[in-house]
Amino acid sequence: MLGAGPVGENVADRAVRGGLTVVLVEKELVGGECTYWACMPSKALLRPAQAVRAARQVAGAAQAVTGGLDVQAVLDRRDSFTSNWKDDGQVAWVEGAGISLIRGQGRLTGVREVTVTAADGTTTVLTARHAVAVATGSDALVPDIEGLRDADPWTSREATSAKEVPASLAIIGGGVVATEMATAYLSLGSTVTLISRSGLLAGMEPFAGEAVAEALRKQGATVLLDTETTRVTRTGEEVAIETSGGTTVTAAEVLVATGRTPRTRDIGLDVVGLKPGDWISTDDTMRVEGFDWLYAAGDVTHRALLTHQGKYQARAAGDVIAARAQGTPVSDAPWGKHVATADHSAVPQVTFTDPEVASVGLTAAAAQKAGIRVRVVDYEIGQVAGASVHADGYQGKARMVVDEDRQVVAGVTFVGPDVSELLQAATIAVAGEVPIARLWHAVPAYPTISEIWLRLLETYGR
Known part of the structure; x- marks a missing residue:
């Protein structure tokens, strides 16, 4: 099992419950992106201000709210959600579930074969009897904008793990991460400018993005819609962002939130005839097309880049792997536990803006x-x-x-x-x-x- 985030953990858990032996391979923290740099820390940053705003919208409670946020307390609470970026608790869960763990970079090196390279350079070769599953997730996409990479931009990781709140933050993007982090950093005291090449929350009902844009502006953000970022330059402690509208935005930090890219570049896909850096296509049982032993789940499949959908796919994949290993017929009925059909028409999503x-x-x-x-x-x-x-x-x-x-x-x-x-x-x-x-x-x-x-x-x- 390549990847020990929520998706990999769920594939492994279901396969173990189905009677198989499973090895998780992870090069970073067990628990993955959601636990340490995405879902949990971002919501921890958002919730305190949300609670204060809710109180201020009810007469009687509003009079009791006399101060602003304690920013350090918000950051400390966020740190507690991530266990201070330590994975001891997650490792204990893995061991308690009867799953083995090997740390290092895992790569496909043959049919049902994975070679793991540890931090000290030593290698371990694993050969699966039944299946290999890939759940390595995705990384933030940094687009090819002149000067952007040299400007040392924040991605979602830096935004959710920052130890200090910048005086000003420019955000390139208009999706979920961009709008949530705009909401969070406004509440923490940053001056926020959001630059989106279209409207906000594209792909959702138009009134949703319009309502969020209006709310961000009321909270003090500058929201530039239908605006391209053409060039980014960092000079000392300041970043300058030039736009297609002729406006130059200056900020202490710039956050890039323009999408995700699959974390498949260095996992040996070429060895089995797949293209490194590509998304991995699967059927609804999460088996990779053209293989009887290779599975993928979560962000790498590009089906629905959401933790809950990845875990849903993982449960299907783990059950399928166990069933096929034991010769049990795999149900393809829409109500069967062996298929991830909800990805096509019933994907729920929450954007925790205000x-x-x-x-x-x-x-x-x-x-x-x-x-x-x-x-x-x-x-x-x-x-x-x-x-x-x-x-x-x-x-x-x-x-x-x-x-x-x-x-x-x-x-x-x-x-x-x-x-x-x-x-x-x-x-x-x-x-x-x-x-x-x-x-x-x-x-x-x-x-x-x-x-x-x-x-x-x-x-x-x-």
Whole structure:
């Protein structure tokens, strides 16, 4: 098993539970990107300000909030989430699960063969009886912008692990990492400029990116949309970012958040006829096309670059590897545990900005492009009684995309405070293909924000 992040751990755990012996190979920290440089530290940075903002939106509580964030306490709490970038706890879990661990750079060197090179240069050759799985993840993409690499830019790793908050931060990008880190560093006291070559949160419903852009501006950020970065220069303690609009932005640090690239350049793909540095294509059992022994899961597959989807793929892969090793028939039914079909139509995602954006399934545009006859239903979440209890002047929007021919929900998007907690219900509706007629009988409790489901159905009118 190449890679001991959440995905690799889950493949290994399921395979061990299925009766196999598994060796994890990891060159960095056991627990991977999500644990130390992505999901967990980023949310730890975001949550304190979110809690303060929530209190300030409720009369009575607002009067009790008299100070700002304790920045050092926020950073210290973040450090506790990462165990100060030590993986002792994760290693103990691996050992307790009956999984072996070898540290070093693993490379494919033959059929079912992996050679691991340790930090001291010693090598260990591993030969699998049944399968090799790749879950090495992805790295931040640094685009070919003049001067950018020489300017020592931050990536998501530096942004989530910084020991000090820069006085000013320029962010190149408009996706999830860019908007979340803009939100976090504004709350920590940085002057933030966000430069995006298009709108924000492209690929989501347009109103989501528009709401986040408006909120960032209200919080004091400069948001430059439809703007290319043409050149970056670092001079001493300052970085200058030149843009296509003729504006030059100066900041103490520049964060590049323009996408991800697969961590497959140095794992021996060429030995088995695959191209180093490419994404790895798999079927829904996570087996690499053209091989009966090679599997991949997580970011490297480019199916859905989200930790929860990677773990979902990993569970399928581990179960499949164990089943095939024991000669058990592998189910390809949509409800079978051996396939990762949700990657195609029921991927949930939360962007922890202010406001939050929670979505699952297809946007209206994506559904129409797929040839689905859709009806779009919008509703202001603030008009729901539970939202008014939750926060004074609650602002938010919900959209339900209905497949009119099949009479099921094809996609849902929520924008507003704490809408992430609405997402699992939407995911069940989309993944379970619950008929609209049955959703009418899923009665939401009053007064909760979940009553948005009733209002959406009433607006739909059937």
